[in-house]
Amino acid sequence: MKKFFTILICKLLRFVGKLIGKGSSMPGQIALKLCPDILKRVTLPKHIIAITGSNGKTSTVEMIAHILTKNGKTVAWNREGSNQIEGVTTMVLSNATLGGKVKADILLIESDERYAKKTFSYIDATDYVITNLYRDQLTRNGHPEFVFDAIAESIHDDTRLILNADDPLVSVFGSGRDNVVWFGADELSSDEKELHSVYNDGAYCPVCKSPMTYTTHHYNHIGHYACTSCGYRRHDTDYTVTAVDLKEGWLELDGKYRISLALKSLYNIYNILAAYTVARLVGIDGKAIADDMNDYVLKNGRVINFRLGSRTGTLLTSKHENSISYDHSLRVACAYDDGCDVLIIVDAVSRKYFTSDVSWLWDIDFEMLDNENIHEIVLAGAYVNDLASRFSYTNIPQKKIKLFEDIAEAADYLNSERKETIYAITCFSDKEKFLSKVEEV
Amino acid sequence: MKLLHLYHDIMNLYGDYANILALQRILGNSGEEVTVDRLSLSDTATLDDYDFIFIGSGTEKNQKVVLEDFQQYKDQLAAYIASGKPVLMTGNSFEMLGRSITDGDGKTYDGLGLYDFTVTEIRSKRYTTDIIATPCFSDQPLVGFINKSSMIRGVKTPMNTVTFGIGNNDDEMTEGVVDKHFYGTHITGPVLQKNPHFLIHIAELILGRKPADDHLAYEKKGYENTLQKLSERK
Numbered sequence: 048m049k050k051f052f053t054i055l056i057c058k059l060l061r062f063v064g065k066l067i068g069k070g071s072s073m074p075g076q077i078a079l080k081l082c083p084d085i086l087k088r089v090t091l092p093k094h095i096i097a098i099t100g101s102n103g104k105t106s107t108v109e110m111i112a113h114i115l116t117k118n119g120k121t122v123a124w125n126r127e128g129s130n131q132i133e134g135v136t137t138m139v140l141s142n143a144t145l146g147g148k149v150k151a152d153i154l155l156i157e158s159d160e161r162y163a164k165k166t167f168s169y170i171d172a173t174d175y176v177i178t179n180l181y182r183d184q185l186t187r188n189g190h191p192e193f194v195f196d197a198i199a200e201s202i203h204d205d206t207r208l209i210l211n212a213d214d215p216l217v218s219v220f221g222s223g224r225d226n227v228v229w230f231g232a233d234e235l236s237s238d239e240k241e242l243h244s245v246y247n248d249g250a251y252c253p254v255c256k257s258p259m260t261y262t263t264h265h266y267n268h269i270g271h272y273a274c275t276s277c278g279y280r281r282h283d284t285d286y287t288v289t290a291v292d293l294k295e296g297w298l299e300l301d302g303k304y305r306i307s308l309a310l311k312s313l314y315n316i317y318n319i320l321a322a323y324t325v326a327r328l329v330g331i332d333g334k335a336i337a338d339d340m341n342d343y344v345l346k347n348g349r350v351i352n353f354r355l356g357s358r359t360g361t362l363l364t365s366k367h368e369n370s371i372s373y374d375h376s377l378r379v380a381c382a383y384d385d386g387c388d389v390l391i392i393v394d395a396v397s398r399k400y401f402t403s404d405v406s407w408l409w410d411i412d413f414e415m416l417d418n419e420n421i422h423e424i425v426l427a428g429a430y431v432n433d434l435a436s437r438f439s440y441t442n443i444p445q446k447k448i449k450l451f452e453d454i455a456e457a458a459d460y461l462n463s464e465r466k467e468t469i470y471a472i473t474c475f476s477d478k479e480k481f482l483s484k485v486e487e488v
Numbered sequence: 489m490k491l492l493h494l495y496h497d498i499m500n501l502y503g504d505y506a507n508i509l510a511l512q513r514i515l516g517n518s519g520e521e522v523t524v525d526r527l528s529l530s531d532t533a534t535l536d537d538y539d540f541i542f543i544g545s546g547t548e549k550n551q552k553v554v555l556e557d558f559q560q561y562k563d564q565l566a567a568y569i570a571s572g573k574p575v576l577m578t579g580n581s582f583e584m585l586g587r588s589i590t591d592g593d594g595k596t597y598d599g600l601g602l603y604d605f606t607v608t609e610i611r612s613k614r615y616t617t618d619i620i621a622t623p624c625f626s627d628q629p630l631v632g633f634i635n636k637s638s639m640i641r642g643v644k645t646p647m648n649t650v651t652f653g654i655g656n657n658d659d660e661m662t663e664g665v666v667d668k669h670f671y672g673t674h675i676t677g678p679v680l681q682k683n684p685h686f687l688i689h690i691a692e693l694i695l696g697r698k699p700a701d702d703h704l705a706y707e708k709k710g711y712e713n714t715l716q717k718l719s720e721r722k
Contacts, residue, residue, distance in 0.1 A: 182502065185635055189614040190501055192547040193637070196612070246505075250497050256553045258530075401721055402618055403714045404633035406677025409503025429717075432710035436681055439706065440509055 050089070050147050053082040057140040071127040075136030086136060086169035089147040092123070092154050095170060096325055097206075099158045099198060100178030100217070101191070102372055103318045104130065105347050107178060108157040110322035114339045115153060118331045123151035128347070130159045132166045153329065160194050161187060163201035174328065175202060176209040176321055179269070180216040182248070182410060183369045186402045191216055191248060209324055211317060212282045213269045215249045215259065221282065222254070230317075230324045231281070232288035234271065237313060238263045244374060244412050254279045266313060266378075267371050286324040288316055293382060304337035309344045312379045314363075319343075351478075353471075353485040356462040360390075360469030362482065367396050367474040370410035377411070380470040381418045389421055390461060392454055392473035392481060394428030405433040417443045422467050424448045427457035428477060458484035489520045489694060492538040495546070495554050496526040499581050502635070504544025506678035507576065511540065514691045517700040529557050535564045538573075540694050545579015545676045548591065548609055548637060555584050555597055562600045569602070574669040574693040578679055580636060582665060582672025583607045592637070603665055605642040605656075613637050619653030619675060620718050621663050623686070630683045631714045632675035640674075647673055652722045669693050684708050 060074035078085055096111070098104050105128050112124045123142035125134055135156055143149045158166050177198065180191040188194050195216060202208065208224060211217045212231035221227040242264045249268030252259050257276030264270040273280035290299040296311035300323055308315065319340055326336045344350070351362040363376040380389050396402050408430075416424060424447055426434040431452050438448055451457035458481060461469055471481055493508045508524055515522045527533050535541060546554065565585075569575060583589055586599040592611030599607070615636050622629045624647055640656040647664035655661045656674075664673035671690075673679070680687040684707040691699035 185502055185633070186616050187614075189616060189635055189637070190547050192549055193614060245503075246500055247497070251550070251553075256549065402633070403631070403717045404618060404677070405682075405710075405714075406502040406633060409506045409678050409681075429713060430710070432706045432713060433682075436706040436710055440506070440513075 049082050050085065051145055053078050053085050054140050054143055054145055054147060056081065057137060061137055061141050071125070071129040071137045072131070072133040075133040075140070078136050078140055079133065084169065086139060089139060089143050089149060091139075091149050091170065092151050093173070094153040094329065095156070095172045096153060096174045096176070097156045097158055097167065097172035098176040098178065099160045099163050099201070100176075101160065101181040101183040101194070102366070102369065103178045103321070104157045106315060106318040106345055106349060107176070107321045108155055109345060109347055110318060110340065110343065111155055111325050113343070114322060114326045114331060114336050115329060117339045118326075118335055120152045120329070121150070122153045122155050123149055124155035125157050128157065130157045131162050135166050158201075161197050163198055167201040167203065171203055172206050174209055174325065175206045176325060177211065177217050177220055178317065178321060179211055179214045181267075181369060181371045182407070183366065184397070185368055185407065186397055186400045186404065195219070209321070209328070211321070212284050213265060213271070215268060215272045215281070216253050218282060219253050228286070228324065228328065229282045229284045230286045230320050231284040232265055232316065232320070233290070234263045235265060235288070235291050237291060237293050238265055238270070240264070242267070243415070245370065245410050252277060252279050266374065286320065286327060288320050291316060300337065301333065304333050306337050306340045307342050309342050310350055310379065311382065312375065314375045314379060351482065352488050353482070354488055355458065355469065355485045358461065358463070358465065358469060360471055360485070362471040362473070362478060364478055365472050365474060367393060367476060368407045370407055373411040373472065376470070376472045377413070377415050380472070381415055381420055383420050383468065383470070386420055386422050386467050388423040388425065388461065388465065388467045388469050389416060390425045390427065390457065390469055390471040390481070391434060392428045392457070392471070392477045393430040393434055394454060394480060395476040396430070398474070398476040405430055408433060408437045413438060413443075414441045417441060422447070425451065425457050425461060427451040427454050454480045455484060489515050489522045490538045491522065491524045492533060492535070492541045493524060493526045494533060494541060494543050495528050496544075497528050498550045499544045499546035499554055501545045501547070501579065502677045504578055504677060507544070507578070507680045508542055510678070510680040510687050511691060511694070513703070514687060514699050514701070515694065517703055518691065518695060520695070529554070533561070535561060535568045540573070540690070541568070541575045543577045543581040545581055545635070548580070551580050551584065551589075552591070552597060555589070555599070558584055559600065562602070565600065566602055569667055569670040572668050574690055575671065576690060577672045579674060579676040580638065582674075583638060583640065585665070585672065586640070603667070604644060605640055605665065607638050607640050609638045615654055617653045618718050618721075619650060619663070620715065620722070621648035621650045621653065621675070623648050624666050625689055626685055628685050629715065630675060630679070630686060631711065631718055632679055632682055633677060634674050635676050636674050647671055652718055681707055682711060682714065684711055
């Protein structure tokens with residue numbers, strides 16, 4: 048009876064919440080108060096696929112759901128992106144009958160990395176994808192090794208892990224396990240032999256702390272690594288990006304399937320690869336997956352095209368407090384051969400937490416904007432002086448850089464006769480402040 | 489002028505390296521020729537060769553690896569500090585100078601023992617907060633960010649008095665440790681960019697005279713903005 052009422056109340060709250068535009072955490076939160084072990088009491092589908100990691104969770108989950116749905120599977124997933132236990136509970140109960148049976152072939156769960164243990168103390172995932180471990184949201188996450196320990200506590204022995212072989216921090220999760228599937232990228236045309244990023248979280252072996260060497264860097268600490276001492280090295284892959292061409296805009300999977308990229312960037316390749324890996328493991332044909340992923344444009348609003356007067360532009364949603372996410376966006380702008388202007392906004396550092404910390408700006412490789420494709424750089428927001436200080440430590444000519452504390456003034460300034468396209472790079476916490484000044488297309 | 493950035497590639501969380509760049513610039517603008525040596529685990533430094541030493545913050549695991557290597561500098565560092573030369577250690581790097589560090593699993597590591605404090609890390613716990621703290625050398629507060637998992641007890645000469653944020657431990661609103669011109673603070677990241685008066689103070693200690701400071705307009709405005717935002721929150 049308790050189960051019945053809890054599910055009923057959760058469904059009602061979700062229904063009302065949707066009408067009044069409330070988020071998806073609250074119904075689950077109340078359901079957990081009414082029945083703390085409700086997630087154990089419901090009947091879950093045979094396939095439960097979980098995804099965590101620092102970056103790419105939401106995009107990967109969206110693509111997996113897209114592929115599986117296209118291929119005739121019913122999928123229950125947290126499409127609103129509420130990824131702590133409360134949001135997961137809302138999602139699971141919303142998809143359940145009043146008798147407590149989740150009506151789907153596959154339950155697909157995006158999980159917050161820091162608190163994954165909570166969710167998976169009730170749910171036993173059959174497959175668990177871990178995308179990457181980056182410096183991210185230091186205001187809550189501390190640092191990647193701290194998050195590693197938090198994720199480790201959420202992994203069950205009988206769960207099959209699906210791991211990014213190219214991330215040395217993530218790959219440690221596979222040590223001593225048999226039930227691991229590895230995805231990764233071969234040496235790519237976009238790789239660097241010498242790393243150019245500001246720091247290298249793969250400089251020392253995560254197992255024994257001896258120096259590591261790389262034969263190739265895809266970016267930052269992601270690449271082909273080997274410890275100089277203990278034998279820890281990149282694992283061979285089961286599912287692989289075998290080539291990319293960022294000029295033409297495609298990637299090739301397992302030497303067979305070519306997928307054209309909506310955004311000519313590494314931005315999304317690991318998300319596509321992880322989605323492909325999961326779909327293959329579920330039994331979807333490789334060619335069908337490739338067809339579904341061709342020119343796939345994410346629906347989650349991470350990449351938005353806009354008009355500003357006579358000018359065109361693209362907003363690349365990046366994450367404040369996450370230098371790798373910024374580095375990816377900067378690379379997209381640098382690769383734009385017709386020349387572009389770049390707008391960077393730091394106005395509210397965090398969406399959820401109060402902080403004025405901008406130390407993460409120093410981890411971003413802004414130096415790469417000293418590039419002939421970058422014509423003008425506009426820095427804006429309450430932290431414009433911190434941005435300006437950071438940029439003063441690059442070789443970018445100061446005359447290329449314009450400063451505006453006010454985002455509206457920055458938008459006015461950009462609304463000019465200039466022909467260059469605009470790449471606007473900022474976070475969820477700040478993007479609406481700019482989007483309200485432009486026309487989305 | 490010779491500056492040493494020790495353990496630059498392993499004690500390097502969140503932009504700590506920028507402190508050295510700030511000093512390099514202010515000393516250069518003050519007419520000095522500046523060289524920076526970036527050394528790490530496989531190197532051996534002669535500390536007395538340098539006019540300033542900096543070590544940044546690291547993960548708890550990296551700190552333990554560095555601590556073992558750092559023991560070789562115990563006597564050199566004690567003499568260096570006693571001579572009054574400036575040293576800055578941010579984040580958990582200064583923890584290494586105490587008597588001991590006990591990790592989250594209860595294992596205890598010997599510190600260098602230059603000071604009498606002890607450090608206890610708490611498993612699965614993270615203390616992250618913005619901070620406003622008044623340093624011993626100025627009435628003007630420092631701003632910054634604390635990101636740690638440890639409680640530090642027994643510091644006799646703290647560097648800062650905390651007015652917003654957390655101190656060395658739950659019970660004390662004092663933070664870091666100071667000894668002559670050695671400054672150890674759990675504030676992490678580009679502390680000197682964020683606090684131009686701290687940068688000027690350190691530069692003055694290195695130079696023995698007032699440094700040029702007319703290039704710090706962005707940093708000064710950035711500091712005022714952050715101090716205001718944090719004060720509103722207080």
